[in-house]
Amino acid sequence: MAAISSPGLGSGLDVNNLVSQLMAAERKAPTARLDSASTLNDARISALGKITSALDKLQTAAGTLASPNTFQTKTATVSDPSALSVTAARTAAAGSYTVEVSQLARADKLASASFNTAFETVGTGTLTISFGTWNSGSSTFTPNAAKPSTSIVIDATNNTLSGIRDAINAAGAGVTASIVGDGSGQRLVFSGSESGAANGLKISVSDNDGNSTDAGGLSQFAFDPAATAGSGRNLTQTVSAQDAKFKLDGLSLTSSTNLVGSAVSGLTLNLRTVTSSPVTVDIARDDSAAAKAVSGLVDAYNEVVSAVKSASSFDSESKKGGPLIGDASVLSVMGRLRGLMTSSIAGLGGVSSLKAVGVSFQKDGTLSFDSSTLADALSSNADSVARLFGATGKASDSRVSVVVSSSTTKTGNYAVDITTEPAGGLLTGAVTAPGFPLTIDGTNNGLSLLIDGTATGALTLTQGSYASADDLAHELQSRINGASALKTAGAAVTVSWNTDHFEIRSNRYGAASTVSLASGSAATALGLDTGTATAGTDVAGTIGGVAATGSGRILTASGDADGLRLLISGAGTGARGSVDFKRGLGDQLKSLLDDVLADDGTIGRRSSGLSDESARIAKQRTALDDRMTELETRYRTQFTRLDSVMASLKATSDFLTSQLNAMTNSGSSSSSSN
Structure with missing residues (x-):
């Protein structure tokens, strides 16, 4: 018997159609369940996405309100x-x-005599640029202690007019040099970088030709208004430094x-x-930024309410609820938001809640805003309005400033007590009583120091007669602060004369601040090499009765005030009043939303759960496809066997039928012949 090569061919059964109908029936119910689950989950994801977007906007609005720059803005109007x-x-x-x-105010400008070209060789030696104040008759120069002097070496590599210009500009001396052609030749022009009478220029020259004041060689650039023209006053002052x-x-x-x-x-x-x-x-208060920020908060909150209502309300006509109706995560977030928006901040007087600045809840759960109420609150107590929204600390002592707080700083009033005041490193020179005027020359003008761990390198004091100890202190400070290594490191000192000795104090505060290793001929002559070096001290004390960490002048709290950083200024130890720290509604709202929207927050976890549900549905579809494929294979196998059996039975039936027909035909033939 020939094998059946196609299902149903031998038996006449439409196996393919039967299997297709059976598979369609098998798939219908589970597929419908998965489609329904997928549609609902997608709707939930979409609805939660809209709520998340609205919460993001509310978070931004809260951050704007938490910023102190939003409030107390001022505008200035000028008549001319x-x-x-x-x-x-x-x-x-x-x-x-x-x-x-x-x-x-103007800055000093000095111009040299005319040179033939910018490449003309001038001379070699050292230019020293100093700043200070000239008296009305230009007979006395008082150094500017805040501006260091700078010495610039001119040698064979840069002794042309253009080379000297480039060397001055590269030195960062507080002067800009340029070459100007005036029709008769090229002039070197010195322009002070800063204006003001205290920034008058004095240029001293150590000329390698042996004469540092004449009009030849490098000394052509010497400028001392108290000197004689052509003999130390060799530049022309085109603009004099002056104050406004x-x-x-x-x-x-x-x-x-x-x-x-x-x-x-x-x-x-x-x-x-x-x-x-x-x-x-005219200076006037500008409430526009504050009004815009509060209005922005109201709009953002109402957008959240609208998104939540759309996602979780029940439609009585269609008898259908939103995709997130009864969702615990959404209900939890809205409950926290409403609770915060109706809360108040204690200790702010009459401006302690949103209602006090014109923000009120309406019957439908949205917010309304009355800008005139906000304007009245700002007019009467702008500081309290700012504190209503931001995270702020208010110190009762003017010597304490709140630098910053952290997310862990708790609301409270924290007493501040200083046990160690901050100080910079100090070098106290040995007692010495040099007579003044004091002459500084080649035998006593060398100095080097270590400031905050940075070596000044070899310094050279300006030679000359110093009328007083203060004048020499100014020179010392100017030379030390002019050291390029200190400029790079951001280090500086203050030098003063105290009765009978010099003191050099680092401008940096804290234990890392030091002034030490004084050496050189000037250090010996002024008693600095045998002086006493005292390291600086970090501020120490307590905040809220808990020991705080000091670094320089910054005192950082722990305990309930953790993260609160205070700048301590002024001298003295003991009580420094207190800091009243409050977290306003804007700051609290931003923190709440930071928590809610975080990956492990309420909305973050719900969003992750919905994403996981999508993945589960996709896996269930794959599993259903695999199960249906297996079932279809089993059906086809069973029907193929049935087809084979039925084909065999049909063949037997056909054979028996043919035999019976043959017998019947044979019997009929016999009867006829009889």
Whole structure:
């Protein structure tokens, strides 16, 4: 019997159609369940995504409100903007001022005699550039202790006019050199980098030709206004250094620059020109940034409410609920948000809640905002409004400043007590009483020190007669601070004369601050090499009764005030008042949302769970496909066997039928023949 090569061929059964219908029936119910689960899960993911997006916006709005720059913003209006401009910080007091400018600040400019070319050889030696104040008759020069002197070596590699220019510009001496052609030749022009009478230029020369004041060689660039022209005063002063002079509300003031930030707290004046009449400056509070920030919070919160309502409400007409109806995560977040938004901050007086700044809940759960209420609150107590939203610390002692807090700093009032005041490293010279005027020459002008671990290298004091100990202290400070190694390291010192000895103190605070290893002929002559070196000290004390960690002038709290960093200034130990630290609603809201939206937060975990559910559904689909493939194979095997059996039975049936037919036909034939 021939083998059946196609299902149903032998039996007449439509095996393929039967298997297809059976498989469709098998797939229908589980596929419907998976499709329904997938549709619901996708809807939940989409709804949660919209809620997350709205929460992100609310988080941003909360961060804006937590920033102190959002509140107490000031605007400045100037009656004559061509005369001056004004920038007002948030700390500036509102009010009106009059300004009269009689003189603008200028920087010194000196010009050399004319040279044939920029490549003309000049001479070799050392240029020393110093800054200070010349008296009205230019007969006395008082060094600027805050500006270090700089010595520049001129040798065979840079002794041309252009080479000297490049060497000066590379030295970072506080002077810019340029070559200017004036029609008769090339001049070297020295321009001070900073304006102000205290930044007048003095250029001393040590000329290798043996004469450091004549008009030949490198000494052509010597400039001492007290000297004789052509003999130490060899440059022409084209612009003299001077302070700005102006009146503020009739009070005469001066400034070394035209950018004045010290006249009125919180105001920066940019003087532009001399005025012929008073200029009025009006400072007013600007509430627009605060109103925009609060309005932004309200809008962002309402967007969250809308997204949650859409995702979790029940439609009575369709009898269907949103994809996240009854979702515990969403309900938890909304409960926390509402609880925070209705809370208050103790100790802020009348401005202690959102309602006090015009933000109120409505019947439908959204927020409304009355900008006039906020304006009234800002007008009456802007500081409290700022503290209502931000994380702020308010020190009762002016010698304590709050630098920063951390997310772990708890609300509270923390007493501050200083047990060790901060100090810089100090070198106290041995008692010496050199007579003044004191001459510094080649026998006593060498000095080297170690400042905060950085070596100054060999320093050379300017030779000359010093009228007083203070003059020599200025020279010492200028030379030390002018050391390039110290400039690179950001180190500096203050030098002073104390009764009968010199003192050199590092400007850095803390145990790492040191002044030591004084050596050289000047150190010996001034008693510095046998002086006493005392390392600096870090501030030490307690915050809230708990020992804090000191580093320089910064005291960092632990315990409940953990992360609170205070800048300690002023002298003395003992009680320094207290710091009242509060976390405002904006800061608390941002922290809450940081927690909620984190990967391990409420929304983060829910989102991860929904993603896992999508993965599970996908795995179930794969498993269903595998099971259906196996079942289809089994069905086909069974039907193929049935087909084979039925084909065999059909063959037998056909054979028997043919035999019976044959017998019947044979019997009929016999009867006929009889």
